[in-house]
Amino acid sequence: MSNQQAVLRIPEVAPELKEVEVVPEAVVAGDHPTVLAMADSLSTMGISVTLIHPYKEIEEIVAHMRGLMEADEEVSKKYAFLCEKVAANKSIKVMSEATVDDVSGWWGNFSVGILQKGTSVTLKTSGIAVAYKGNPVLPEAFSAEGIKSFSDFLAQFDMRKGALKEATNPAKRVAFVLDVDGRDEKWASVTALRFGAYLKGFGSQVYILCRDFKVSVDDMEREYRLAREAGILIFKYRDYPRIEGKRIIFQDASAVSEKAPLDVVLDDVDAIVIQEKVVPSKGQEEFLGWLKIPQEGGFVGPNNPQFIGRTPKKGVVVAGDTWYPEYPTDGYVTALSAAAELYKWIGRGTYQVDIQRVAEVDPSKCATCLTCYRICPHDSIRIERYGERNVYITKGEKEGATWEAARVKVETCNGCGLCASECPAKAIQLVYYPDLEVLEFLEKT
Numbered sequence: 071m072s073n074q075q076a077v078l079r080i081p082e083v084a085p086e087l088k089e090v091e092v093v094p095e096a097v098v099a100g101d102h103p104t105v106l107a108m109a110d111s112l113s114t115m116g117i118s119v120t121l122i123h124p125y126k127e128i129e130e131i132v133a134h135m136r137g138l139m140e141a142d143e144e145v146s147k148k149y150a151f152l153c154e155k156v157a158a159n160k161s162i163k164v165m166s167e168a169t170v171d172d173v174s175g176w177w178g179n180f181s182v183g184i185l186q187k188g189t190s191v192t193l194k195t196s197g198i199a200v201a202y203k204g205n206p207v208l209p210e211a212f213s214a215e216g217i218k219s220f221s222d223f224l225a226q227f228d229m230r231k232g233a234l235k236e237a238t239n240p241a242k243r244v245a246f247v248l249d250v251d252g253r254d255e256k257w258a259s260v261t262a263l264r265f266g267a268y269l270k271g272f273g274s275q276v277y278i279l280c281r282d283f284k285v286s287v288d289d290m291e292r293e294y295r296l297a298r299e300a301g302i303l304i305f306k307y308r309d310y311p312r313i314e315g316k317r318i319i320f321q322d323a324s325a326v327s328e329k330a331p332l333d334v335v336l337d338d339v340d341a342i343v344i345q346e347k348v349v350p351s352k353g354q355e356e357f358l359g360w361l362k363i364p365q366e367g368g369f370v371g372p373n374n375p376q377f378i379g380r381t382p383k384k385g386v387v388v389a390g391d392t393w394y395p396e397y398p399t400d401g402y403v404t405a406l407s408a409a410a411e412l413y414k415w416i417g418r419g420t421y422q423v424d425i426q427r428v429a430e431v432d433p434s435k436c437a438t439c440l441t442c443y444r445i446c447p448h449d450s451i452r453i454e455r456y457g458e459r460n461v462y463i464t465k466g467e468k469e470g471a472t473w474e475a476a477r478v479k480v481e482t483c484n485g486c487g488l489c490a491s492e493c494p495a496k497a498i499q500l501v502y503y504p505d506l507e508v509l510e511f512l513e514k515t
């Protein structure tokens with residue numbers, strides 16, 4: 071069945087439209103520099119903004135930025151400028167040394183609990199934009215013990231410190247080891263290349279070991295070509311590289327056959343830079359949990375790659391590592407998209423409450439095949455216990471029986487119809503819920 075057919079199964083209903091007032095105000099919160107971009111952009115669009123950050127001075131939002139942002143002077147300057155602009159903007163109310171302590175409600179009517187210097191405050195607001203910084207951790211594959219033999223060991227977020235030291239005491243051979251955690255994060259490729267080029271300038275031999283080198287950032291293809299011309303060697307490895315003493319050993323993925331592996335040994339490497347895994351901060355996990363926003367690995371982006379900065383929760387947008395660890399130029403674009411998305415909900419002063427299309431499962435028909443669970447782009451389907459597994463029975467026929475079936479979370483379903491079109495048991499229909507019904511549902515759950 072096609073998507074269109076699925077949509078055609080919606081019963082005819084007369085939409086009940088209602089104009090409601092929405093105050094154009096937003097809380098922007100978090101410790102990631104992209105909060106500055108969101109606060110500035112929303113303020114420029116006429117939204118009244120309260121910026122909540124944990125530092126004593128607003129400048130610290132930028133000062134605490136990670137080494138990877140420092141890899142790019144242009145980005146660094148842009149955020150420093152943004153910081154000055156936001157600090158000078160008298161229409162943005164800034165709450166320093168403050169963190170979000172609780173959130174509840176819905177679009178147009180959120181209640182945000184804030185803890186500031188030991189005092190609790192509650193703000194009412196129409197929309198929320200957050201951007202938290204993740205915590206970088208070393209992949210387990212590289213224990214601190216295993217890399218002791220290097221005279222210089224740097225985690226990727228600390229590259230700047232190491233690179234500055236190079237000016238007086240350049241390492242002869244430096245290896246970057248990327249993608250150890252297997253996650254596709256292009257910030258790691260971009261910063262390795264830019265810092266690699268910097269180190270090359272001091273005469274170091276630079277190796278970059280990765281699973282997949284990513285160049286989809288402005289100007290990166292040109293920089294990649296220049297780096298190769300300058301002698302930076304980039305290898306794609308098959309399995310995690312092994313570290314033995316000051317040697318790094320790996321199988322080059324360009325070997326034609328796995329049966330005839332091409333082993334590469336880098337000897338006498340005296341500095342190593344390892345990509346860290348970025349894990350969500352506690353604040354971020356709590357925030358997403360309070361609002362029941364689906365996440366994958368603690369990030370919102372992988373579930374919603376086609377809606378940059380948007381969450382399935384109306385009136386809540388995200389950037390920074392709350393969206394996904396990104397290269398700072400990409401992060402800036404995500405922040406602007408998030409602000410524009412929020413404007414759509416709260417910027418006009420009024421909003422027409424419409425009907426919302428959501429999927430609904432008939433558990434008596436569900437065969438628990440997990441198709442819908444796997445394909446839902448908004449992570450809105452769960453398998454719940456209703457009765458006997460994989461048995462087609464009419465609802466209520468076997469009283470007291472408990473079988474498993476899919477259930478749609480209406481609060482996050484976007485009504486795209488994918489699940490309905492793919493369900494082999496034709497167990498899913500798209501139905502209309504007025505927004506107010508969704509809100510009622512949310513209040514009950």
Ligand code: SF4
Pocket residue numbers: 431435436437438439440441442443475476492493494495496497498
């Ligand atoms: S695709 Fe259909 S049959 Fe399969 S789990 Fe979902 S609702 Fe049940």
Ligand code: SF4
Pocket residue numbers: 428429445446447448449450451478482483484485486487488489490
């Ligand atoms: S209609 Fe809802 S539950 Fe079904 S795939 Fe789309 S978002 Fe997921």
